[in-house]
Amino acid sequence: MSARARAARVQGTVRIVGAGLLGASIGHALTALGVDVALDDTSPAQLRLAVDYGAGRRAEADDEPSLVVVAVPPDVTSDVIERELARFPQAVVTDVASVKLEPLRALRDRGVDLTHYIGSHPLAGRERGGAISARADIFIGRPWVVCRDDETSTGDLAVVEALALDLGATPIEMSPEEHDRAVALVSHVPQLVASLLAGRFVEAPDGSLSLAGQGVRDTTRIAASAPELWVQILGANSAPVVDVLDELAADLATVADALRSPDAPGARRAVADTIRRGNEGVERLPGKHGQNRRFEQVVVMVDDTPGQLGRLFGELGELDVNVEDLRLEHSPGAQFGLAEISVVPRAVRRAVEGLQARGWKIASTTND
Amino acid sequence: MSARARAARVQGTVRIVGAGLLGASIGHALTALGVDVALDDTSPAQLRLAVDYGAGRRAEADDEPSLVVVAVPPDVTSDVIERELARFPQAVVTDVASVKLEPLRALRDRGVDLTHYIGSHPLAGRERGGAISARADIFIGRPWVVCRDDETSTGDLAVVEALALDLGATPIEMSPEEHDRAVALVSHVPQLVASLLAGRFVEAPDGSLSLAGQGVRDTTRIAASAPELWVQILGANSAPVVDVLDELAADLATVADALRSPDAPGARRAVADTIRRGNEGVERLPGKHGQNRRFEQVVVMVDDTPGQLGRLFGELGELDVNVEDLRLEHSPGAQFGLAEISVVPRAVRRAVEGLQARGWKIASTTND
Numbered sequence: 001m002s003a004r005a006r007a008a009r010v011q012g013t014v015r016i017v018g019a020g021l022l023g024a025s026i027g028h029a030l031t032a033l034g035v036d037v038a039l040d041d042t043s044p045a046q047l048r049l050a051v052d053y054g055a056g057r058r059a060e061a062d063d064e065p066s067l068v069v070v071a072v073p074p075d076v077t078s079d080v081i082e083r084e085l086a087r088f089p090q091a092v093v094t095d096v097a098s099v100k101l102e103p104l105r106a107l108r109d110r111g112v113d114l115t116h117y118i119g120s121h122p123l124a125g126r127e128r129g130g131a132i133s134a135r136a137d138i139f140i141g142r143p144w145v146v147c148r149d150d151e152t153s154t155g156d157l158a159v160v161e162a163l164a165l166d167l168g169a170t171p172i173e174m175s176p177e178e179h180d181r182a183v184a185l186v187s188h189v190p191q192l193v194a195s196l197l198a199g200r201f202v203e204a205p206d207g208s209l210s211l212a213g214q215g216v217r218d219t220t221r222i223a224a225s226a227p228e229l230w231v232q233i234l235g236a237n238s239a240p241v242v243d244v245l246d247e248l249a250a251d252l253a254t255v256a257d258a259l260r261s262p263d264a265p266g267a268r269r270a271v272a273d274t275i276r277r278g279n280e281g282v283e284r285l286p287g288k289h290g291q292n293r294r295f296e297q298v299v300v301m302v303d304d305t306p307g308q309l310g311r312l313f314g315e316l317g318e319l320d321v322n323v324e325d326l327r328l329e330h331s332p333g334a335q336f337g338l339a340e341i342s343v344v345p346r347a348v349r350r351a352v353e354g355l356q357a358r359g360w361k362i363a364s365t366t367n368d
Numbered sequence: 369m370s371a372r373a374r375a376a377r378v379q380g381t382v383r384i385v386g387a388g389l390l391g392a393s394i395g396h397a398l399t400a401l402g403v404d405v406a407l408d409d410t411s412p413a414q415l416r417l418a419v420d421y422g423a424g425r426r427a428e429a430d431d432e433p434s435l436v437v438v439a440v441p442p443d444v445t446s447d448v449i450e451r452e453l454a455r456f457p458q459a460v461v462t463d464v465a466s467v468k469l470e471p472l473r474a475l476r477d478r479g480v481d482l483t484h485y486i487g488s489h490p491l492a493g494r495e496r497g498g499a500i501s502a503r504a505d506i507f508i509g510r511p512w513v514v515c516r517d518d519e520t521s522t523g524d525l526a527v528v529e530a531l532a533l534d535l536g537a538t539p540i541e542m543s544p545e546e547h548d549r550a551v552a553l554v555s556h557v558p559q560l561v562a563s564l565l566a567g568r569f570v571e572a573p574d575g576s577l578s579l580a581g582q583g584v585r586d587t588t589r590i591a592a593s594a595p596e597l598w599v600q601i602l603g604a605n606s607a608p609v610v611d612v613l614d615e616l617a618a619d620l621a622t623v624a625d626a627l628r629s630p631d632a633p634g635a636r637r638a639v640a641d642t643i644r645r646g647n648e649g650v651e652r653l654p655g656k657h658g659q660n661r662r663f664e665q666v667v668v669m670v671d672d673t674p675g676q677l678g679r680l681f682g683e684l685g686e687l688d689v690n691v692e693d694l695r696l697e698h699s700p701g702a703q704f705g706l707a708e709i710s711v712v713p714r715a716v717r718r719a720v721e722g723l724q725a726r727g728w729k730i731a732s733t734t735n736d
Contacts, residue, residue: 123579123581124581125581142581143578143579145579172575172578172579174575178573178575178576179579181576182572182573182575182576182577182579183579185568185569185572185576186569186572186576186577186579186580186581186584187579187580187581187583187584189565189568190565190583190584190587190588191583191643192620192623192642193561193565193587194583194587194646194650195642195643195645195646195647196616196619196620196623196642196646197557197558197561197616197646197649198645198646198647198648198649198650198653199619199642199645199646199648199649200553200557200612200615200616200619200649201553201554201649201650201652201653202645202648202649202652204550204553204554204652205546205550206652207540207542207546207550208546208549208550208553208554209550209554209652209653209654210511210540210654211491211511211513211540211547211550211551211554211555212554212555212653212654213491213492213493213510213554213555215555215558215559215562215589215590216554216555216558216653217653218586218587218589218590219558219561219562219586219587219588219589219590220558220587220646220649220650220653221583221586221587221650222583222586222587223643223646223647223649223650224646224647224650224651225643225646225647226643227640227643227644227647230639230643231636231639231640231643234627234630234639235627235630235635235636235639238627238628238630241627242624242627242628244568245620245623245624245627246624247568248564248565248568248620249617249620249621249624251564251567251568252560252564252613252616252617252620253617255560255564255613256610256613256614256617259602259603259606259609259610259613260606260610262602262603262606267603268599268603271598271599271602271603272595272599274560274563274564274567275559275563275591275593275594275595275598275599276595277563277566277567277570278562278563278564278565278566278567278588278591278592278593279563279566279591279592279593279595280566280567280570281565281566281567281568281569281570281588281591282562282566282569282588282589282591282592283592284569284570284572284574284577285566285569285577285580285584285585285588286577286578286580305690306684306685306688306689306690307681307682307684307685307686308685309681309684309685309691309694310678310679310680310681310682310683310684310685310686311678311681311682311685312678312681313675313677313678313679313680313681313682314675314678314679314681314682315678316674316675316677316678317674317675317676317677317678317679318675320674321674322673322674323674323677323696325696326677326694326695326696327694327695327696328691328693328694328695
């Protein structure tokens with residue numbers, strides 16, 4: 001159950017180049033499994049931070065890694081991959097960059113021997129970057145795309161998949177083209193859409209913006225992302241991004257035209273279709289509404305007085321129910337709030353019956 | 369402090385037409401203040417539910433309301449306003465519809481005497497509709513737009529502002545035109561953008577969607593909204609919505625063209641400008657990042673074992689610290705989670721020092 005109890009699948013020394021958020025997080029997770037992690041970074045400060053926080057040891061000149069993980073910014077990824085392949089010809093080299101075709105093309109154009117290179121991309125991250133934000137658990141339950149090709153040996157592929165599995169991620173095989181189209185759709189275009197929408201607020205009257213609610217805040221949350229990294233990512237994946245943008249522009253023109261003549265035949269239907277297709281599309285996203293499908297939710301009414309949540313969680317502890325996640329729906333000034341508790345499915349009945357026996361009101365469960 | 373302790377500003381009987389989410393929520397809040405609330409609804413079931421849940425009493429034929437609140441669907445709003453003005457010539461009549469110019473135009477076109485009509489719009493709601501989801505506290509801290517005009521008497525205006533204040537909302541005076549442009553920008557276009565983006569997922573390969581993360585889920589969350597209401601809202605506010613959509617389409621074309629020739633002069637800069645303008649725009653939104661600015665956040669490390677949250681909240685209760693909001697950042701399988709606790713500013717030091725004295729690790733506070 002716990003990570004400490006597991007043995008690592010990866011063997012030997014793992015060298016991580018780039019001790020930022022992803023590199024240091026991989027280091028933390030592997031170190032916790034007892035793996036020898038050798039960290040390298042062009043920034044001495046970043047490297048010291050990652051080592052101090054327990055992400056691994058400093059790389060040494062005589063390291064003989066079995067696996068090299070390149071976790072550097074996109075614009076230097078292919079250079080570092082080329083250097084690491086040349087320096088450690090026996091090692092498998094992978095990278096964690098968020099675009100897969102461009103670095104591969106660059107390496108092929110230079111005639112680099114790519115026998116032991118396997119591109120990969122863990123779909124994990126945090127809003128905050130850097131070694132200081134690194135956490136061993138950011139990969140757990142997340143997809144980890146692995147791009148094999150005809151040159152890839154089964155043994156090398158197994159090494160990269162072992163890395164993903166050791167970190168709790170789910171390896172998914174995709175071609176670089178499939179990967180880049182997928183991230184254009186579910187990551188790069190959503191970023192641009194959020195930025196474009198938020199960009200419309202720059203010149204808006206203050207009064208207009210005072211009417212903003214949770215909906216628009218959610219829709220534009222990622223517009224707060226740093227430009228530097230996104231210019232690199234979007235530039236490196238421009239063709240698939242443009243394809244999706246063009247489709248989106250056509251859809252946008254259709255609904256704008258319908259609203260230009262709202263009483264014309266078919267106009268209402270075009271607007272309704274836009275909203276309905278949105279319903280259908282968002283329904284296809286895994287883990288929609290931010291809920292984790294591995295858990296069931298139990299919603300409990302909680303009086304708004306100090307100590308009530310303490311009593312609730314104390315009694316859940318007595319019932320041996322572990323709270324996997326929790327959201328408190330609560331408005332200041334209200335006399336009660338709703339605590340939405342996520343528990344493993346087998347604990348739902350124990351939680352509901354136990355809490356009710358202790359006088360708690362259950363507002364709903366996922367199974368309702 | 370509590371709602372029960374305050375005296376109501378509104379005087380006499382308040383008649384509420386439409387006992388859905390907004391109508392019933394207004395009823396709950398006024399009833400809690402001791403106001404006589406007369407509820408009416410064309411649906412007997414909805415009316416019974418609202419009365420049973422304590423949102424007010426059934427309207428009677430001889431009611432003499434001082435204020436009528438029309439809280440019916442947008443497509444019947446102007447009809448109901450006209451009827452109520454004729455039936456209760458001494459009362460102030462307001463509505464809570466989310467578009468303000470169209471119903472006003474319809475009423476003017478019919479030559480209705482609008483002396484005692486003041487349009488308003490509370491920016492409040494929940495994902496779930498209906499009387500059963502009604503809550504007295506949904507207006508607290510939210511803006512409540514009030515549209516006066518030259519005919520509006522100071523006395524009538526004071527009645528509608530008293531209603532907003534009684535419900536804990538902040539009255540904001542705007543013209544119907546200003547209001548409709550503002551909600552086009554911060555509500556109606558964000559809805560369409562989320563729907564259009566999510567609509568692109570309908571025909572995407574399953575594999576692509578498996579790479580979706582929290583960013584795209586947030587960006588498309590409101591795409592789950594019901595089509596019926598949105599077709600009415602967008603149709604009623606089409607001109608301002610089209611204006612924003614056209615601007616957005618132009619911005620989108622600019623960045624798509626830049627990405628079509630990513631190495632052309634100025635292309636990187638155009639992409640960077642898009643992201644940077646997004647940064648600037650999202651920064652202007654009140655309450656950005658979904659955090660409530662009235663509270664400070666304290667982040668506490670919590671071991672992943674049953675009873676730990678119970679101990680934490682029990683000890684916060686002992687410290688007399690009330691938890692106003694809470695988010696648990698937690699990955700299944702990790703050895704610990706982070707509990708982000710929102711407390712009133714004056715409780716931060718008491719919480720931090722008290723918890724540390726009891727052996728808890730504080731990961732950060734808002735003041736860091």
